[in-house]
Amino acid sequence: MTDRFRWHPEARLFDSAGAEVRRDARPASSLRAREGIGQPVTSGIVLPDTPKGLAAAIGHSAFRIGASDQPPPEPHSQPVLETLTSGSTGHPRRIRRTQASWTASFAVNARFGIGPGARVATLGRLVHSLALYGAIEGLHLGAEVHHLADLRPDRQRDALGTLRITHLYATPAQLRLLTEGQGHFPDLRLILVGGSKLDPALRARLATLAPIAQIREFYGAAETSFITLADGGTPETSVGRPYPGVDLRLDPTGEVWVKSSYLFLGYADAGPGSTRWRDGWLSVGEIGQIDDGYLTLKGRAGRMVTVADQNVFPEEIEALLETLPGVTRAAILLVPDAKRGHALIAVLQGDPAQEAAILTRLRHDLGPLKSPKGLIWRQVWPMLPSGKTDLKALEAALWPA
Numbered sequence: 001m002t003d004r005f006r007w008h009p010e011a012r013l014f015d016s017a018g019a020e021v022r023r024d025a026r027p028a029s030s031l032r033a034r035e036g037i038g039q040p041v042t043s044g045i046v047l048p049d050t051p052k053g054l055a056a057a058i059g060h061s062a063f064r065i066g067a068s069d070q071p072p073p074e075p076h077s078q079p080v081l082e083t084l085t086s087g088s089t090g091h092p093r094r095i096r097r098t099q100a101s102w103t104a105s106f107a108v109n110a111r112f113g114i115g116p117g118a119r120v121a122t123l124g125r126l127v128h129s130l131a132l133y134g135a136i137e138g139l140h141l142g143a144e145v146h147h148l149a150d151l152r153p154d155r156q157r158d159a160l161g162t163l164r165i166t167h168l169y170a171t172p173a174q175l176r177l178l179t180e181g182q183g184h185f186p187d188l189r190l191i192l193v194g195g196s197k198l199d200p201a202l203r204a205r206l207a208t209l210a211p212i213a214q215i216r217e218f219y220g221a222a223e224t225s226f227i228t229l230a231d232g233g234t235p236e237t238s239v240g241r242p243y244p245g246v247d248l249r250l251d252p253t254g255e256v257w258v259k260s261s262y263l264f265l266g267y268a269d270a271g272p273g274s275t276r277w278r279d280g281w282l283s284v285g286e287i288g289q290i291d292d293g294y295l296t297l298k299g300r301a302g303r304m305v306t307v308a309d310q311n312v313f314p315e316e317i318e319a320l321l322e323t324l325p326g327v328t329r330a331a332i333l334l335v336p337d338a339k340r341g342h343a344l345i346a347v348l349q350g351d352p353a354q355e356a357a358i359l360t361r362l363r364h365d366l367g368p369l370k371s372p373k374g375l376i377w378r379q380v381w382p383m384l385p386s387g388k389t390d391l392k393a394l395e396a397a398l399w400p401a
């Protein structure tokens with residue numbers, strides 16, 4: 001394991017237009033702190049969200065891609081980088097971590113065939129950790145990396161086939177858009193999925209489009225990197241077993257705590273975060289349970305609500321809804337209820353003609369207390385840049401007051 005990112009001698013990087021980006025590329029808009037002409041960089045560098053920015057970052061001891069209005073990373077005893085959270089609980093936070101916390105998992109993922117001869121694609125912007133991780137991992141291990149974030153989903157779909165991509169990093173939201181049209185990816189051998197679980201319909205669609213691809217879902221966070229990894233033998237409701245090198249435990253409340261060499265150093269900006277440390281263990285506030293070594297998540301403690309004295313996790317209901325016919329996306333929002341304290345409203349994207357069947361299934365599976373009291377159909381769906389639902393924007397659009 002190395003303590004910093006490297007550009008493997010066989011690695012190549014291409015932008016969305018198919019132009020190769022050389023290792024010595026330097027974007028004109030890079031921002032360097034306290035650097036004199038002809039002098040070495042003595043502190044961090046902020047780079048634009050482009051393949052040229054990525055090329056400039058490799059080999060640098062302290063960098064961040066994006067958030068150019070924020071101070072550059074400060075030096076550390078080890079090479080570091082900053083990434084950004086998804087912003088699902090507010091404004092994106094700057095995450096500070098050692099480069100070694102990522103290279104440790106590069107060594108694990110090399111077993112998936114990521115290296116010389118592999119053709120890797122990333123779909124998301126480099127300001128988000130999954131795309132940045134995938135691109136750097138490919139370059140570090142010697143793959144041919146194609147950054148496709150500037151293409152429409154239909155053009156991304158065409159590019160995967162034309163470029164004969166073998167390894168793909170994507171979120172479920174990106175994969176839904178990718179699979180809405182016709183396509184065939186016979187060369188795709190691995191789809192590494194992060195951000196949330198795949199629903200059965202999307203998994204089946206991917207199996208049709210990419211028949212030889214392994215689908216490996218991982219659970220983690222920007223602060224933790226990998227926590228668990230799922231494979232073909234993982235129960236449908238589980239997020240998998242602990243990723244190699246990860247120790248996992250639950251406290252008496254069911255809160256998930258993790259210890260590994262992949263954890264972040266801390267937040268680079270001011271203010272408390274959603275994580276907590278305890279004797280070297282880290283929690284991001286998820287509640288779960290472990291059965292036969294497999295972790296199943298209920299939801300974030302911060303989203304848990306009480307309905308008629310029962311604890312309810314909206315994420316569990318959202319996951320159920322996204323398995324039902326006619327539902328493309330789902331979100332659970334709260335409304336006051338004089339008798340129960342709170343009541344649940346399901347906001348859905350999809351086919352409103354399925355409403356009666358959906359309500360019947362919810363009442364059967366969840367019972368009268370946890371079942372949403374109503375459905376709202378909305379075809380315009382606000383998304384965070386990371387691909388997750390923007391719950392705050394959705395709520396504001398429905399109830400501006």
